Amino acid sequence: MIEEAPEMVAPALHGAYTFNDRRILDRAANSTPGLGRFPRWAEMEKTLDIEPWARPLIEMCLRNADGEVFLTTTAVLEWMLTEDIRRPDSTFHVDDEDEDDTEDLGEAGEGWMAEQGFDTPDR
Template identity: 65%
Template sequence: MTSIYFEDLAERYSSEIDDLRSDSEGKDVLKKRLQEKRQSFEYLMPMLEEAPEMVAPAFHGAFKLNDRKMLDKASRSTPGMPGFPRWKELAKTLVIAPWALPLIDACLNADEADGDAFLVTTVVLEWLLTEDLRRPQAASAVDDEDEDDSEDLSESGEGWMSEQGFDAIDR
């Protein structure tokens, strides 16, 4: 199960990747759009903290992830909290595409943003996207409950209304 921080961000990140994937004619243009994001990265940097899911796609495909345990621990935390690794620590466990190195340097040298936390967040988002681990176990239990044959909402509402002294509606 992921933290609320990553649960929300991962959903928005996945949607952003999906939006980049195809054009209005349904053609796959993901590579082209990712390249455009990478080329305009300096203009996206002011959004590192406020909308990381909009900037993170520039790194899509940049990391080969090797430490599932560290990523799992990070995904259960939030930046600044215990369990959230520093970039330097996480980077040791990654294979990083050479084209991503200048973007990483730009993040780490950013004055107005916490590039370190952004980079860790980006790696976790990539991991969640590729592993599809966002769905918490509790949600699947709720889904199972929804499939049972309990009374529907209108019937339970009618029952509650009659308990309150109201007459039942004839249907």
């Protein structure tokens, strides 16, 4: 499923990592997989404390051709979810003028679902 729907597999590693090097995470978050600056999993893994329960899942992912990129991406996503927004110097900002963006998210979700082959709801 890594190739077909990585967003469905990534949550399996939620809570698996503790982060020790912000620089590599910044670099990965600001680069593109397959290009020079995007770190390989072996480089990323050295900077992480990994929960023992996650090791079999990681080994399973590494047997996949896209497993290294997937694992590095899951580490960056987890970091962004759990650590980055809590930093005092974070650029995370809530726009007070547009607090309710539910409709925008709904439209975006409908668009994504349509791209996946699902019918759009009649409104």
